[in-house]
Amino acid sequence: IQFREEMQQKRAKFHEEFKSKENQIQKSDARLVSREKELRRLENDLKFGENKLKNRNEKFEQKEENLLQKQQKVESIINDQNARLQRIAGISVDEAIKELKKNLEDRVKMEAAQMAIDIKEEAKATAQKEAKEIITYAIENIAYEVTMESTLSTVQLPSERYKGMIIGREGRNIRAFEEITGVKVIVDDTPELIVLSGFDPVRREVARISMENLIKTKNINPNLIEQIVSKATKEVERAIMKAAEDTL
Known part of the structure; x- marks a missing residue:
């Protein structure tokens, strides 16, 4: 009985946290609009x-x-x-x-x-x-x-096993990613989802694109992280320049 109560409490806590993050994402979408x-x-x-x-x-x-x-x-x-x-x-x-x-x-x-x-x-x-x-x-x-604007961005994962790949052995991958991008990676119990946190929207967009591209490679390591972040940075810079030229 005690085990069942603990499981119900954990399930309720999980749903509460998931609902909170869902509300944050909805608010973020509204701010973006x-x-x-x-x-x-x-x-x-x-x-x-x-x-x-x-x-x-x-x-x-x-x-x-x-x-x-x-x-x-x-x-x-x-x-x-x-x-x-x-x-x-x-x-x-x-x-x-x-x-x-x-x-x-x-x-x-x-x-x-x-x-x-x-x-x-x-x-x-x-x-x-x-x-x-x-x-x-x-x-x-x-x-x-x-x-x-919200300081959070989310990245959908194909499966839960990608969380372990993102963290890496002894946390090497996630530390390398955070150091290179300047963005915090939050890996919690939310199914097939990670959160990127940072005040700089440009850095956060670079981190989001980089993370999505890393997931596609299925072979995440610090060296590959550095290469992909460099490419994503150039991609975002080109997008910003094009937006500025189109505006003017």
């Missing part, structure tokens, strides 16, 4: 900022066009002055041009150059400010979502 929605919103914000920068560039190009028109107008005025000086003073066209250049050309060029510099500096300063605001907003929101 929420984060995905937030990332889509941030993507829209970034596109909006990109459109604002595009409009700013178009205005800058229009100002440059206006500047070019003003320069052409100044050249036309100079040509008219050439003709007038030639008529009034009876001097040659070359002499008239030299005289006009001496009095007007340097000043006109200096004013035009200064105007171009002012336009470019204004456009650059405005664009940098808007870009900084957009990026800062995105980083703050993503950081908030990462903080709120």
Whole structure:
């Protein structure tokens, strides 16, 4: 009777722990869905900022066009002055041009150059400010979502015997895995399931991919762990770069 009661207590404790982990996984899924929605919103914000920068560039190009028109107008005025000086003073066209250049050309060029510099500096300063605001907003929101996200990831096992392979002789495999990835591996009584725990979502994703690939090899050892984690790290880095490029 005592043995039966102990078994019932253990069974009840196991179901309670399993239910707790199931609730944690459900909460984690909900947070991930929420984060995905937030990332889509941030993507829209970034596109909006990109459109604002595009409009700013178009205005800058229009100002440059206006500047070019003003320069052409100044050249036309100079040509008219050439003709007038030639008529009034009876001097040659070359002499008239030299005289006009001496009095007007340097000043006109200096004013035009200064105007171009002012336009470019204004456009650059405005664009940098808007870009900084957009990026800062995105980083703050993503950081908030990462903080709120669960620190747990789960990996399904084909069978219970894989737990022993993951732990390894005298715990060599699990210690090597945790040291290389920086993620804690939790092996408990949950059937055909292990839990990966870590605050860094990138490291945790590398650990999850690595563990799934190790399970496929069916021959887990410290050397193989190092090789597979290295490949998984590069895979995650490429995925992050692609996501960033697609967002921008």
